[in-house]
Structures are given as structure tokens and as C-alpha cells.
Amino acid sequence: MSNESAAIEATPLRRPERQNSADVSSSSLLLVKSRDVENSYQNPNHNCNDIGGINCICNNGYHSNTNVTPSTTVAIANLNNNNVEVRLGAGLTWESSNEHTSKIIKMDHNKRVLYRVALDVFILLCVGFPILCFYLWGTAYQRGFFCDDESLKHPFKPSTIRNWMLYFIGLVLPIGLILIVEIVKANNAKPSTDDIITQRQYVFMDYEIPVWMVQCYKSIGVFGFGAAVCQLMTDIAKYSIGRLRPHFFAVCQPIISDGTTCDDAINVGRYIEDFSCRGDDSSKRMLKEVRLSFPSGHSSFTFYTMVYTALYLQSRMNWHGSKLLRHFLQFVFIMIAWYTALSRVSDYKHHWSDVLAGSTIGALTAVIVAKYVSDLFQRRSSQQYLLPRTSQDAQPQTVANNGL
Incomplete structure (x- = not known):
């Protein structure tokens, strides 16, 4: 058995090379203008080093053919190491979109x-x-x-x-x-x-x-x-x-x-x-x-x-x-x-x-x-739902009100 096939069997779950937009429909989007991205936006994990160019080379080794123009508003989200790009429209700034x-x-x-x-x-x-x-x-x-x-x-x-x-x-x-x-x-x-x-x-x-x-x-x-x-x-x-x-x-x-x-x-x-x-x-x-x-x-x-x-x-x-x-x-x-x-x-x-x-x-x-x-x-419910305190407490926990 070759090393490549052994690596595939040992690692059954791999990150897909192309991320479907439907998989991140619940991600939060950060609206920025293209020239702001070119000048000041930096992400130490998996964002592109040169987002203003045509070929975007990211820290994780993937290439993205992204053509960003100064008149285009780009939405970028980074959640669970996923890079998402959504083109919204021209002429919107972060301040104007937030106010709107x-x-x-x-x-x-x-x-x-x-x-x-x-x-x-x-x-x-x-x-x-x-x-x-x-x-x-x-x-x-x-x-x-x-x-x-x-x-x-x-x-x-x-x-x-x-x-x-x-x-x-x-x-x-x-x-x-x-x-x-x-x-x-x-x-x-x-x-x-x-x-x-x-x-x-x-x-x-x-x-x-x-x-x-x-x-x-x-x-x-x-x-x-x-x-x-x-x-x-x-x-x-x-x-x-x-x-x-x-x-x-x-x-x-x-x-x-x-x-x-x-x-x-x-x-x-x-x-x-x-x-x-x-x-x-x-x-x-x-x-x-x-x-x-x-x-x-x-x-x-x-x-x-x-x-x-x-x-x-x-x-x-x-x-x-x-x-x-x-x-x-x-x-x-x-x-x-x-x-x-x-x-x-x-x-x-x-x-x-x-x-x-x-x-x-x-x-x-x-x-x-x-x-x-x-x-x-x-009537109050017999169970009380508490807010999560850490990332490990994402699932709602119940505490019975019976004094135990």
C-alpha cells in the first residue's frame, strides 16, 4: 500500500478544498469595503496575505482567484477556519451599512x-x-x-x-x-x-x-x-x-x-x-x-x-x-x-x-x-435554563428546582 493511500485511510475526515456557501449560512458576516481590506484588514489564522491581488495566497496554502475592486463591497467571515466571500453591491461603506x-x-x-x-x-x-x-x-x-x-x-x-x-x-x-x-x-x-x-x-x-x-x-x-x-x-x-x-x-x-x-x-x-x-x-x-x-x-x-x-x-x-x-x-x-x-x-x-x-x-x-x-x-417550568459561560457550555444545561 502506498503512503498516499495509507494517509487517506488514516485520515478519513479532511477539510474540503471548496467550501459550499450553504454550509456557512449561519456564520456571522463582517462587512468591509475593498480598499479597507487592502490597507488594514489582517487575520492571523487563515486570511489572505494579499487580498488586493487577483490571485489570493492564504496562510493555509489554498489559492483563491478573487478580484477585488474598490467599488465592490466584500463580506468576509471567518468561523471554524472557513473563508467566505460574498459580493453585495457597490458604493456601501461599513459606517453607512451599519447605520442603515x-x-x-x-x-x-x-x-x-x-x-x-x-x-x-x-x-x-x-x-x-x-x-x-x-x-x-x-x-x-x-x-x-x-x-x-x-x-x-x-x-x-x-x-x-x-x-x-x-x-x-x-x-x-x-x-x-x-x-x-x-x-x-x-x-x-x-x-x-x-x-x-x-x-x-x-x-x-x-x-x-x-x-x-x-x-x-x-x-x-x-x-x-x-x-x-x-x-x-x-x-x-x-x-x-x-x-x-x-x-x-x-x-x-x-x-x-x-x-x-x-x-x-x-x-x-x-x-x-x-x-x-x-x-x-x-x-x-x-x-x-x-x-x-x-x-x-x-x-x-x-x-x-x-x-x-x-x-x-x-x-x-x-x-x-x-x-x-x-x-x-x-x-x-x-x-x-x-x-x-x-x-x-x-x-x-x-x-x-x-x-x-x-x-x-x-x-x-x-x-x-x-x-x-x-x-x-x-406556572414556572420545573427546569431552569442557564446561559453558557464558556465555549464548552454551548449546549443548554438544565438545573432542576428541587433543591438537589
Whole structure:
């Protein structure tokens, strides 16, 4: 056997004389201009000594017929001892190409942020627009009544929890608390390996959005989405059922189609459907609301907002200064919702079953949104991936979180 064949058998794997461009598709490319390559670019391993000539003689002994002109941009990569040449175009310099690439990346980041925000706003509008339609043009189901129904003969009283109080309790208080918690957590946060792996940095118009602002956007967005869903479910039930409020007779003052009233003996024990409301001291809004008793909107809204806020504190508030502070705040919020619901019965705005149904809708919606829509109680993987520290740690390693 000859020496040449023995060498071939002893060395089954050899470097190919020609490198296919597809084999280095994942290599990083270094963009340089040809005259810069001629003057200053040097590679101590396998780059050409004379890259400006026609015949390029490299340190590894290979010849390359490379014709480089001053007007041509050359891309050279050296990864795993492979020399790659890609001709891109004329008239580009390293500074101009880098600046152009940076602008494209920034525009792409800006578009992504705008698209995400626009999509979230559009989804909120899709849920909130039917609520507005119900409020402006909705017509409740025309339910009848019995003239001797004592549950509808309660007097009309003003609400203990006014609308502005409801909005303050259900919107201003939770949103303000979310802002405070996220700002405090961001200021006291300590960087860790898990944060480096999981957190993403968002940049918009050359401005790096702070982490607390991103968290507030997510938390408030999910909170608003759940509130809109809860209100829409409540309105659908209200207008579909059309249950009369306890102060129906005081507000409506019904007149039957034959001109009689409930004071006439002929209407005793009679189910009346064809009637009209005289309502001497009642506005059009009051006459419309008198048919929207089931379920209670105040109860569903306050229970959703307060239960969600309590769950948010359970997940995000981890201050160790006091063991009972978080639980005290949760108790206060639940009691606010409880008092609001009870006031709707004592003010004769709703029947007790209306309040029970509204409270159940709000509480269940808060639990579902907090668990399955938000990331408050997101399950963490049982394995944690660590960043490679050396070249030997290129493959991701897993470390179990079981304390072993």
C-alpha cells in the first residue's frame, strides 16, 4: 500500500478544498469595503496575505482567484477556519451599512410595539363597543307584572354608592395601586440570571421602555379587558331578562291599556303585559333602568375589581416589612365590594337574588382572568435554563428546582 493511500485511510475526515456557501449560512458576516481590506484588514489564522491581488495566497496554502475592486463591497467571515466571500453591491461603506441596518432594526421595533398596542386597543374596543350600544340604544325585554306583587312596591331612594364613587372604587383605586406596586418593585428589583433570561427589553423611538411601565401596561390592560368582559356579560343578562326593580311602581306608575290602574279591583291577581308608564317625576333614563334589575351591575363591577385587586396583591406584593399588611388590604377591598352589594338591596335598587348573581359573576370573572388571562399566577417550568459561560457550555444545561 502506498503512503498516499495509507494517509487517506488514516485520515478519513479532511477539510474540503471548496467550501459550499450553504454550509456557512449561519456564520456571522463582517462587512468591509475593498480598499479597507487592502490597507488594514489582517487575520492571523487563515486570511489572505494579499487580498488586493487577483490571485489570493492564504496562510493555509489554498489559492483563491478573487478580484477585488474598490467599488465592490466584500463580506468576509471567518468561523471554524472557513473563508467566505460574498459580493453585495457597490458604493456601501461599513459606517453607512451599519447605520442603515440600525435604522431598519429600530423601525422594526417601533412597528412591533405599535402593532401590539393597536391590537390590544382594538380588542378592548370590540368588547367595550357593545356596552356603549346597550347604554345608548338597548331595549330591555318587556316583562309583565302582578298588581299585588309586594316586591315591586318599595319606595325610590337615591343610591348610597353613587356612580362617581363606583368609578373611583373600581377604576382609580386598582389602577393607582398597580402603578405604585410596579414602581416600587422596579426600584427595589435586583438583577438575577432568571431576569436576564425571561425579561425582554422594549424600545420605541430610541427610548427604552422601563420594566415597570411594561408591567403596568400588561396588568392594567388585562384588568381593563376583564372589567369590560364582566360588564358586557352583565348587560347581556340585564337586557335579555328585563327584571323589574323593587321600586317599579314608584318610578313607572303603570297605566294598563284599558285605562285602568292597579288601584282598580279588576286588575287584582291579573298578569299585566300591555301597559305604559306614566312616571310623572321620572326621567327617560329612570324608566329604562327600571327594567334592568337582574343582575346587579354595581355588584358585578365592584366584586370583579376588588377581587382582582386582592389577587393582584397576592401575586405581586411581596414586602416583608409586615406580615399582615397585604392581607389587611385584601380584606379592605373585599369589604368594599361586600358593602356596595348590600347597599343595592337596602336602597331598593335590586332584589337580593340580583345582588347574589352579580357578585358571583364579578368574582368568578376576576378569578378566571387572574389565573388564565394574566401572568399573575403563571406556572414556572420545573427546569431552569442557564446561559453558557464558556465555549464548552454551548449546549443548554438544565438545573432542576428541587433543591438537589
